[in-house]
Structures are given as C-alpha cells and as structure tokens.
Amino acid sequence: MPQRLLPLLTSEPQSGDALGAALGVGRVTVNTLARKLIEDGVPLLISRGGYALLPGTPAPQLLEIRGQFGRALRYAGTVGSTQDEIRRWADDSQDPAPHGAVYVAERQTGGRGRRGRAWDTAQGALAFSLLLRGAAGQGLPEPSLPELSLSELALMPLAAGVALHEASGGVGGLKWPNDLLSPDGRKMAGILLDADLRGEEVRRAVLGIGVNVTTAPPGASALNEWHPGLTRARVLSDVLAALERWLVAPPGEVLAAWRSRNVTLGQRVRVTTPQGTQLFTALDLDAGGGLIVQNETGERSTIHAGDVQLVGQWADSPA
Numbered sequence: 001m002p003q004r005l006l007p008l009l010t011s012e013p014q015s016g017d018a019l020g021a022a023l024g025v026g027r028v029t030v031n032t033l034a035r036k037l038i039e040d041g042v043p044l045l046i047s048r049g050g051y052a053l054l055p056g057t058p059a060p061q062l063l064e065i066r067g068q069f070g071r072a073l074r075y076a077g078t079v080g081s082t083q084d085e086i087r088r089w090a091d092d093s094q095d096p097a098p099h100g101a102v103y104v105a106e107r108q109t110g111g112r113g114r115r116g117r118a119w120d121t122a123q124g125a126l127a128f129s130l131l132l133r134g135a136a137g138q139g140l141p142e143p144s145l146p147e148l149s150l151s152e153l154a155l156m157p158l159a160a161g162v163a164l165h166e167a168s169g170g171v172g173g174l175k176w177p178n179d180l181l182s183p184d185g186r187k188m189a190g191i192l193l194d195a196d197l198r199g200e201e202v203r204r205a206v207l208g209i210g211v212n213v214t215t216a217p218p219g220a221s222a223l224n225e226w227h228p229g230l231t232r233a234r235v236l237s238d239v240l241a242a243l244e245r246w247l248v249a250p251p252g253e254v255l256a257a258w259r260s261r262n263v264t265l266g267q268r269v270r271v272t273t274p275q276g277t278q279l280f281t282a283l284d285l286d287a288g289g290g291l292i293v294q295n296e297t298g299e300r301s302t303i304h305a306g307d308v309q310l311v312g313q314w315a316d317s318p319a
Helices: 016-023 027-039 082-090 150-167 232-246 251-261
Strands: 044-047 050-053 073-079 102-108 125-133 173-175 179-181 187-198 201-212 268-273 276-285 291-294 300-303 307-311
Touching: 016 027, 016 050, 027 044, 073 082, 082 102, 082 125, 082 201, 125 232, 150 173, 150 179, 150 187, 150 201, 150 232, 150 251, 173 251, 201 232, 251 276, 268 291
Parallel strands: 073 102
Antiparallel strands: 044 050, 102 125, 125 201, 173 179, 179 187, 187 201, 268 276, 268 307, 276 291, 291 300
16 A cells, blocks of 8 residues: 555655665565555655655645644545545544544545535645534544534634635735635635534534645636745644634634635625625625625625625636
C-alpha cells in the first residue's frame, strides 16, 4: 500500500535506501510506492536527492496544529468527497473520528458546493472537511463535547467566513452566506455546511472549506495573487486555529465581525430561491444570520437560504 510511505515523507529529500529501511522494503519498492502516490494526486517530488513532498503540502507531518482542531487529521491524494470521507470516518466503529477531526484531500472526484454544484479542487487548491460533534451524537467517551443547537448551526457559515478571512490575511471580503471574494470580486474560497439532525438537536455537523491558494480556476482568484508566499499548509493551520475560536464566539461578536468584513450589505443583490429570482438591496443581518433585504417598493424581508449574487461593482464570478 502506497499509504505506508506517505507518513514518512517530509519536505526534505530522503533516499530510497533510508525510506526502504524504515518500511522494511527495498528501494525499488519505495520507488513503486512513490509513483503510485503521484498517480493518486500527492505532490511528491522525485530527484537525485531522494523523495520529498512539495513544500507547503497540507499533510499532517508538515502542519503546525495549535489547538484541538486537526489533532486527528487524515490526508489523501484523490477521494470522492472530503465530506463523505469524514462521515465515513465518524461512523467507523473501531476508530471513530473525534470532535475536531479533519480530512484533507488533493483532489475530489465528487466534490460539491452548495445546491449540488461541483467543487473544483484543481492543483493549488486546499480542500478539507471538519467534523463537529453535538450533544445528540455523544456516542463516544468524550466528556466535554460542545452543544450544537439549530440557532448556532445557522451562524456557523458566517463564523467560518470570519475565520477564513482572518486566516487569509484579511484579503478581500465576505459575501453572504458562504464565500470569500478577492478585492476585485472574484471567488477565492467557499464554505459548505452539512448537518445530521436528531429531532431538534444537531447530532453532528460537517464543515467543508475549499480555498484557492496558489492557483484558481478560470474566472476565480487565488490568495497568492494578493498575499504572496502563502502555502496550503500555512493556510490550513491558520484556518483551523481561527475556526476553533470563532465557532464558539458569542453570536453578537460573530455578527459584528462578519459585518465588518462583508461586501454584501448595502449592495444590490440578485436572489434565487425555489420561488424564482428577484432583485433586492441587502440591508443587514438579523440575529440568526439571515439576510435582511428590501425590494424596489420598499418592502423588507429576510432570506435564510438561497443563491445570492452581487450586482454591479462587486459582482462575483460564477466559479
């Protein structure tokens, strides 16, 4: 299995003989395992000096984990979806993923964004999912899991956006409810929240985040355009630390922080819901994170779900 080799790799080249000795195999087998990892999407460099991961790769051994989030972390080359993989891990009866577990992948063949859209994770992007267990899902011997209520769930994408903006060096602004846009209005990152409910209680939530760090799809933007030198490993470490703070911050603090970083309020927006598409002016957030809007006749309403596109100067790309 090529995964046996992966935990031994660092950003410094190691010889096939040294890696083989650690695995109890020959250097030819090491080369075979390495090439299989490359085929799977792992950015592994093979040179005369040996075998090394590309610097900045978000593998566990190259990360600086500063809190609980990410202490349990799995990294893979190609998977269907990190959301599905972390759920599978959470349901593993032998080794269930704990609260704060993270699954990172280089490529997703079935990655998705909101409303079932494809989630593009081209090389240079960071894609990961974070597991948040609620009181209703305390089937594990963990004494202090946080409460997860429906009201807290509604604010999670906003809190995650604040954390993402902070960890990205304050570049760009937040578009309601779940996107980080570049200073010129192109999409740099997106957030997806899935939740498993048990009645009125939240059993667990899975927060998926995709960030264009060094490259971006056509029409989108990468963080490195605005903040040169950032690596995917650095962004992941910083985002996890920021998420651990912001996901438990008081609602009022989250709302104030989101307002101060947003590019939505005061703008003309096009809102698409199952009932159709309408133009509004975005006014504010309500206490639960809903978007308060006003139509052309002055009538106000609150949007809790739907696609929101900015109209005019801050219009974002469809990516």
